[in-house]
Amino acid sequence: MSDEPSRVVVVGAGPAGLRAAEVLAEAGLRPMLIDEARRPGGQIYRQPPSGAERPAEALYGFEAGKATALHGLLARLGDRVEHRPETLVWSALENRLDLLGANGFETVEFDRLVLATGAMDRILPFPGWTTPGVFTLGAAQIALKAQGVAIGRRVALVGAGPLLPLVVHQYLKAGAEVVAALDVTPFAAKVRHGFGLLAEPATLLKGLWYTARNVLAGVPVRSGVAALRVEGGERVEALVWTDAGGREHRVACDAVGASFGLRSEAQLADLAGCGFVFEPLTRQWIPERSPAGRSSRPDIYLAGDGAGIGGADVAELQGERAALALVEDLGRPVDAARIAAIEGRLARHRRFRVALEQAYPFPDHIAAAIGDDEIVCRCEGITAGALRKTATERDTREMNRLKAFTRCGMGRCQGRVCGQAAAEVLSRAHGVPVESVGRLRGNPPIKPIPIKEALR
């Protein structure tokens, strides 16, 4: 260990990044904590902007205590953490991060890096999904949490995971009208894997409580939804859905919040050269991560949903655990009993997560039903038909080749929205497993930056 202090950087100020920064600060490493948002909390504990504040209980419900503790963390740590809010990390190469923040363009070198980059909704196209008024389920929640608005006056919500009953509950509690709550996964899967969910009884109870409240409030709550279609040209007029028995229903609404689980934001791990693995359980590629949070690169650590979906409680534990691994790798003392306790809790959460993913399996039928006319690439309007044509006529069997021919994944979102859907379309066109078509490689900048900044 050299006398020179190590430059430690954490990217992401959600539950994982905040807990990592806390451990690193306590070890005297004075980490730099970089985050795109103005205020810490990440998306799950997102704080409203100045002027739109509301009481924590109204914003975060049962989780208000956790949210408040995390929001107060940086104030408590003071200058033991160098907080860099409103700063985008738009590239990572070797030991260098490229930043765009209040002071413009900047390069930061690191000795050790913790990536806690979070997740966003997983998207699958369905007819009408680009109509104004169709948002992700996560967006519906953020509209309420960060702004105190509903995405419409009559809102239909669609999901494939535990976020659905929560958002429905939050909308009802805030006084919004929810005209349908549609789960595209089958009810039978929840019964079959209910026992596994007992690994986290409090979480299971909360889920059941939300669902019961939603039903009692008179919201039509349906599982096993077979198909979806949005009607309306200039804006959403109705959601048409097919039930498990094949019957079609039409519900008038002016907004739809729909998504199909979550996907990790892993671009920076990719650019930094971390190894990736395919996770069959969630049907997505995620950065390789040891139980302690080490990546395949000896100086990079991974925590939270950015390297596999686990939820906010797991993210806090992983942030703490990964930072302890980092401290240990620097040759400094760590508390073995503390590590054992974290690992015990993470193991229990892992059992719960496996049961949860089985209770909310990937909606294969939605992916299989993507029609030729459907836009897959939302940025540039590239259709599933165009992807299939390239797949067969140019014998394209790999995602980056598909991107080169069609531009799917090359637009502003850099494949965040279209990547998984395009992989489903491509693999099905050839009748091969989805993992065999690979994954879109990341490219800098991972989000749009002004060209004048890049040229400086």
Add this chain to the structure above:
Amino acid sequence: MTEPSPVPRPLFHRLALRDGAPIDFTIDGAPARAMSGDLLITAILTNRSDLRRFEFAAAHRAGFCLMSGCQDCWVDLADGRRVRACSTPVEPGMAVVVDGGVR
């Protein structure tokens, strides 16, 4: 396809009222009103149902993910700035260009 509605109907619906002063801004030159604490996406979509033209077909867009991921809500301002509406606070006098632009 339905006919475009003659009067712009808002998309977002306010549930939590705030005390702060209203913020006046414009959309295609027409006066519009937002609330203190509004992000630009909220300011626009509480006044109308879309944010921008889609560049690749005759359609409009209204944003999608609200967490700075999908990049669907970049809007033009008359002063030449391009901003992501879900992560940019509305400012007094901001002049949003949706259909009246030269882009």
